[in-house]
Amino acid sequence: MGENIRTALSSIWGNKVRSLLTLLGVVIGVTSVTTLVAVGQGVKNDVSGLIEGLGTNIITVVSGKIDTSNSGNTNPANFVSGDILTQSDVTALQALPSLQSVSPIALVSGELKVGALTSQPVLFGTTSNIAQSFDIIKVDSGRIFKDTADDQKSIVLSSIAATTLFPGETAIGKQVTVGTEVLTVVGILSQPKSSSLFGNQLSTLSLVPFNEATVLNKGRVTISRMYAKAFDTQQVNDVKRQMHDVLLKAHGGEENFTVLTQDDILGIFSQFLNLATAMVSAIASISLVVGGIGIMNIMLVTVTERTREIGLRKAVGATQGAILIQFLTEAVVVTLVGGILGLLLSWVIAQIVAAQTPLQPQFTPQVIALAIGISIIIGAVFGLWPAMRAARKDPIEALRYE
Amino acid sequence: MSIISLTNVSKNYLLDTVEVRVLKDVNISIKKGEMVAIMGPSGSGKSTLMNMIGLLDRPTSGTLRLDGKEIRLTMSDKALAHLRSEKIGFVFQSFNLLPRLTALANVMMPASYAGTASGVAKEKAIEILGRVGLKDRVTHRPTEMSGGERQRVAIARALINNPEIILADEPTGNLDSKSGKEVMQVLRDLNNEGKTIIIITHDQTIADYCSRTVRILDGAVEERHG
Ligand SMILES: Nc1ncnc2c1ncn2[C@@H]1O[C@H](COP(=O)(O)OP(=O)(O)O)[C@@H](O)[C@H]1O
Ligand SMILES: [Mg+2]
Numbered sequence: 001m002g003e004n005i006r007t008a009l010s011s012i013w014g015n016k017v018r019s020l021l022t023l024l025g026v027v028i029g030v031t032s033v034t035t036l037v038a039v040g041q042g043v044k045n046d047v048s049g050l051i052e053g054l055g056t057n058i059i060t061v062v063s064g065k066i067d068t069s070n071s072g073n074t075n076p077a078n079f080v081s082g083d084i085l086t087q088s089d090v091t092a093l094q095a096l097p098s099l100q101s102v103s104p105i106a107l108v109s110g111e112l113k114v115g116a117l118t119s120q121p122v123l124f125g126t127t128s129n130i131a132q133s134f135d136i137i138k139v140d141s142g143r144i145f146k147d148t149a150d151d152q153k154s155i156v157l158s159s160i161a162a163t164t165l166f167p168g169e170t171a172i173g174k175q176v177t178v179g180t181e182v183l184t185v186v187g188i189l190s191q192p193k194s195s196s197l198f199g200n201q202l203s204t205l206s207l208v209p210f211n212e213a214t215v216l217n218k219g220r221v222t223i224s225r226m227y228a229k230a231f232d233t234q235q236v237n238d239v240k241r242q243m244h245d246v247l248l249k250a251h252g253g254e255e256n257f258t259v260l261t262q263d264d265i266l267g268i269f270s271q272f273l274n275l276a277t278a279m280v281s282a283i284a285s286i287s288l289v290v291g292g293i294g295i296m297n298i299m300l301v302t303v304t305e306r307t308r309e310i311g312l313r314k315a316v317g318a319t320q321g322a323i324l325i326q327f328l329t330e331a332v333v334v335t336l337v338g339g340i341l342g343l344l345l346s347w348v349i350a351q352i353v354a355a356q357t358p359l360q361p362q363f364t365p366q367v368i369a370l371a372i373g374i375s376i377i378i379g380a381v382f383g384l385w386p387a388m389r390a391a392r393k394d395p396i397e398a399l400r401y402e
Numbered sequence: 403m404s405i406i407s408l409t410n411v412s413k414n415y416l417l418d419t420v421e422v423r424v425l426k427d428v429n430i431s432i433k434k435g436e437m438v439a440i441m442g443p444s445g446s447g448k449s450t451l452m453n454m455i456g457l458l459d460r461p462t463s464g465t466l467r468l469d470g471k472e473i474r475l476t477m478s479d480k481a482l483a484h485l486r487s488e489k490i491g492f493v494f495q496s497f498n499l500l501p502r503l504t505a506l507a508n509v510m511m512p513a514s515y516a517g518t519a520s521g522v523a524k525e526k527a528i529e530i531l532g533r534v535g536l537k538d539r540v541t542h543r544p545t546e547m548s549g550g551e552r553q554r555v556a557i558a559r560a561l562i563n564n565p566e567i568i569l570a571d572e573p574t575g576n577l578d579s580k581s582g583k584e585v586m587q588v589l590r591d592l593n594n595e596g597k598t599i600i601i602i603t604h605d606q607t608i609a610d611y612c613s614r615t616v617r618i619l620d621g622a623v624e625e626r627h628g
Binding site for chain 2: 011136313315317318319322327
């Protein structure tokens, strides 16, 4: 076996250009599959990290009907539709004793300005209980706004916005312009540290009172989602059902909203991720098959070139099985080299992706095992037929071969 | 008792649709420790006979016995491979060394098929290479050696599993007369140590090293003692 591996490596080394061309398919296939899976793992990691950071007793209500039962026909457009949830829904939910707090969220677009300085925020219009509903939102200094009319012209800045707009000075008490509105900074949020992919978004999160959001959105009251927090972590699914029933009644029996636990959200992400993985894997597997055919071709050439060697080995006592294993090992070593190259290439790509994008690909042991496993299988499957041809050669004819 | 015995052995080949009789009722008996030359014109069936004795080929009819054991037509490839590995060492006209491997690795190669541990095989291979006068060529590759040296590596390879029978098909056919003589001297020494040796040759001076000559003409054996 050791000798077989050495023979394989030396024949790869002896025909560098040919080997490289042969390996290209396998390298590309393994690179794409491992990069994809590593990115997927990174995203999954991120999402579960985020959800853990948010707390598992948070329940989200979004407008539109989302099918969370793994059948995969979720329409992402439903996430952004905005005039189905109403203020009375919030009130109805707040009446539920199992809920600690319910916060409506209105998305506001616009930039923050102080003189010539600007900052692009994720701007939420919400109520003062948001910090209760959402563990990740913490006031670092100052306070959250009150829900009263006299505190409506207030804003709570992200720590990033605060340092961008007020470099070297305290932001609290100062004024910020959003659109045509001038708002007073009452508090600064602490920098969330949870997730890299969503951290970017969360780290620029600034908050204005819900009614102020309506003003900024030119009078349109749009609740794009609601965050509710259950008292009991163990009973989120019960609470979810209660919320669903309350909302269904409030919407006159029309199910144009979805109540999601953190597990549901994770499930939806997994669905998307699995779909994307399946699609790219299908493309990658084409290159693996092409690579495999390349290996088969090169192994058939090798077997023919080494006909005399096969005859000799049989003459000195090699059984058919020994010859079969020899050439199968060679094919597997070749694809394994391709797989390792692919893995290295994919690692390099992952470093670039990690540096240039919020994605953080994860090279878990499973990803490495997948790359190694794929290469071994490709080598074994596509090396079998050439190895069988080698094993079945008649020793006398093989020895006479020129 | 004879170590090799062929009784009424015939071999037919199917050429297109015509059956060609390459060996015709051959009867040969070779005793342990004999050194036998097989001579005959090209195409007379010498190599076919040797392949039969070396278990690379099976007779169409007749009986072949090695060491008293009848080689049955029904024996599996695996069983034949094991017998070959245990009892027979081949030496070819064209050496058939693997060009990528050193002399040492070439000599060790059959040991792996006999299940010998590589450490043991290595020691043995070095010892045998010394015996055929190639102590200084252990790490050389075939391309770095003369024809005579290559053939001695091939002989060392034939000896690694310590077989009782050495089959050499025109071992000096590709060598100049000086190298040929050296190779024959090695085979002669092995015979003196008790190996049974069968050599196919065209060359009477080679046959003169042997105690017995078997002549083949058109697939039939005629024997002359000398
Ligand atoms: N596989 C085969 N199929 C058909 N004919 C063969 C085959 N092998 C050998 N022969 C024929 O058998 C005869 C004897 O061959 P061989 O034993 O190689 O002769 P030698 O070694 O005496 O020169 C030749 O005529 C050869 O063409
Ligand atoms: Mg011949």
